[in-house]
Amino acid sequence: MFLYGIYEKFVPHHFHKHVRKYIQKFVGFMSPYMHITFPEFISGQCLKRSDAYSCIRTYLSASSLENAKRFKAEVVANSQTPLVLTMEDAEEIEDKFQGVKVWWFSHNNSKNDSDAKLYLTLTFHKNYRELITTSYIKHVLEEGKALKLKNRKLKLYTNNPSNDWWRPSSRKWSQTTFEHPATFETLAMDQEKKEEIIDDLIKFKSGKDYYAKVGKAWKRGYLLYGPPGTGKSTMISAIANFMNYDVYDLELTTIKDNNELKRLLIATSSQSIIVIEDIDCSIDLTGKRTKDEKKDKDGNGKESNVTLSGLLNFIDGIWSACGSERIIIFTTNFVDKLDPALIRRGRMDKHIEMSYCSYQAFKVLAKNYWDNDSDHVLFPIIEKLLGEVNMSPADVAENLMPKSISDHFGTRLKNLIKSLERAKKKTEKRDKEAEMEQCLEGKKNM
Ligand SMILES: Nc1ncnc2c1ncn2[C@@H]1O[C@H](COP(=O)(O)OP(=O)(O)OP(=O)(O)O)[C@@H](O)[C@H]1O
Numbered sequence: 264m265f266l267y268g269i270y271e272k273f274v275p276h277h278f279h280k281h282v283r284k285y286i287q288k289f290v291g292f293m294s295p296y297m298h299i300t301f302p303e304f305i306s307g308q309c310l311k312r313s314d315a316y317s318c319i320r321t322y323l324s325a326s327s328l329e330n331a332k333r334f335k336a337e338v339v340a341n342s343q344t345p346l347v348l349t350m351e352d353a354e355e356i357e358d359k360f361q362g363v364k365v366w367w368f369s370h371n372n373s374k375n376d377s378d379a380k381l382y383l384t385l386t387f388h389k390n391y392r393e394l395i396t397t398s399y400i401k402h403v404l405e406e407g408k409a410l411k412l413k414n415r416k417l418k419l420y421t422n423n424p425s426n427d428w429w430r431p432s433s434r435k436w437s438q439t440t441f442e443h444p445a446t447f448e449t450l451a452m453d454q455e456k457k458e459e460i461i462d463d464l465i466k467f468k469s470g471k472d473y474y475a476k477v478g479k480a481w482k483r484g485y486l487l488y489g490p491p492g493t494g495k496s497t498m499i500s501a502i503a504n505f506m507n508y509d510v511y512d513l514e515l516t517t518i519k520d521n522n523e524l525k526r527l528l529i530a531t532s533s534q535s536i537i538v539i540e541d542i543d544c545s546i547d548l549t550g551k552r553t554k555d556e557k558k559d560k561d562g563n564g565k566e567s568n569v570t571l572s573g574l575l576n577f578i579d580g581i582w583s584a585c586g587s588e589r590i591i592i593f594t595t596n597f598v599d600k601l602d603p604a605l606i607r608r609g610r611m612d613k614h615i616e617m618s619y620c621s622y623q624a625f626k627v628l629a630k631n632y633w634d635n636d637s638d639h640v641l642f643p644i645i646e647k648l649l650g651e652v653n654m655s656p657a658d659v660a661e662n663l664m665p666k667s668i669s670d671h672f673g674t675r676l677k678n679l680i681k682s683l684e685r686a687k688k689k690t691e692k693r694d695k696e697a698e699m700e701q702c703l704e705g706k707k708n709m
């Protein structure tokens with residue numbers, strides 16, 4: 264302490280850096296131990312979370328149960344292990360591999376929590392350099408990956424406004440657990456169409472080698488179109504649950520320019536679905552935002568320069584270079600408004616029309632709300648009405664939903680019949696008015 268006090272007082276501060284460097288060199292030379300550091304973020308043009316770091320953390324959380332004392336706990340629904348424990352910061356964990364001892368230490372490089380970057384350092388004896396750097400690290404990464412898959416819960420990401428990105432600790436995407444219950448079984452649509460989509464997804468999931476063989480990036484684009492309430496958003500949830508993929512919900516109207524769009528894309532992970540809902544409202548054919556979208560709540564104009572070409576690049580330019588196994592889904596109510604360049608095959612590989620409720624789709628909804636496989640006596644009336652009038656699955660589902668505990672299924676079906684009859688009358692009236700107008704128009708022109 265005395266000597267350190269003298270050193271602090273009499274040695275000029277600009278020398279401290281050099282002294283520290285040489286002390287470290289000396290200690291490194293004398294010490295029989297080696298250190299390897301794994302940062303949480305890959306440094307480069309964009310902050311991307313390192314897969315290796317998260318695999319190692321998962322591995323350590325499982326293997327550290329015996330010798331670490333402090334953990335962070337997380338409850339995971341629908342997982343084989345309900346409580347997932349992760350290693351606390353500044354905790355040291357000892358591990359053994361083929362009789363060789365190694366130590367892991369978790370730490371951050373900053374005193375300020377908001378700017379902290381996390382690291383994991385592995386320490387081992389120099390004699391085992393070969394074994395550790397090849398076999399042990401490979402073992403840790405593989406085990407961690409398998410554990411991650413076992414405890415995986417789906418996540419829903421939404422993009423943060425770029426104003427906060429400059430802070431080192433801030434993320435481009437905010438995440439929350441994705442727990443939508445929709446599945447293909449509960450999705451109301453024609454069975455044949457549904458099976459075609461499921462087949463396509465299965466082919467995609469197992470297509471790693473095929474995509475590599477034909478030299479194509481492992482990605483697939485879907486365009487979901489159809490009137491409101493026909494199940495486009497529900498279909499996205501069903502796809503996410505079926506594929507076990509995370510969902511990135513991309514809000515284009517908060518992105519300032521193409522560069523931001525690119526950076527957001529790079530920060531997404533593999534095995535994910537990138538969704539742009541209502542694409543026709545987010546970008547127009549010239550690539551500029553619509554005037555309404557440019558205005559914020561106070562009516563002030565917001566600068567926003569994501570262009571159509573930026574979006575096309577987003578889909579097939581740099582896309583191929585970073586990550587794989589990704590699905591991109593656009594939804595729209597007005598497919599005719601979209602630029603053909605955007606929806607051409609190869610970009611949007613599959614166009615899926617979500618249509619008004621057919622009788623087959625109704626039967627799926629009926630099964631969801633009435634746990635009974637047999638047909639109800641009122642079904643034939645509904646079948647006839649659904650053939651005559653357009654009603655969205657959302658409206659049909661609303662009628663089938665019980666409003667009270669004593670609400671019987673028969674009563675709900677009667678309500679649905681009433682709604683369908685009302686809708687039918689409305690359509691007939693509208694058709695008649697249109698016919699009259701046409702007649703008058705014709706007389707005027709004579
Ligand atoms: N095909 C469907 N199968 C099952 N439920 C459906 C279907 N379509 C709609 N629904 C029900 O209606 C609600 C609204 O549907 P959804 O949000 O998926 O429609 P959308 O097509 O995305 O509409 P919008 O174009 O307005 O975004 C859902 O929460 C769901 O309960």
Ligand SMILES: [Mg+2]
Binds near residue numbers: 495496497540594
């Ligand atoms: Mg929707």
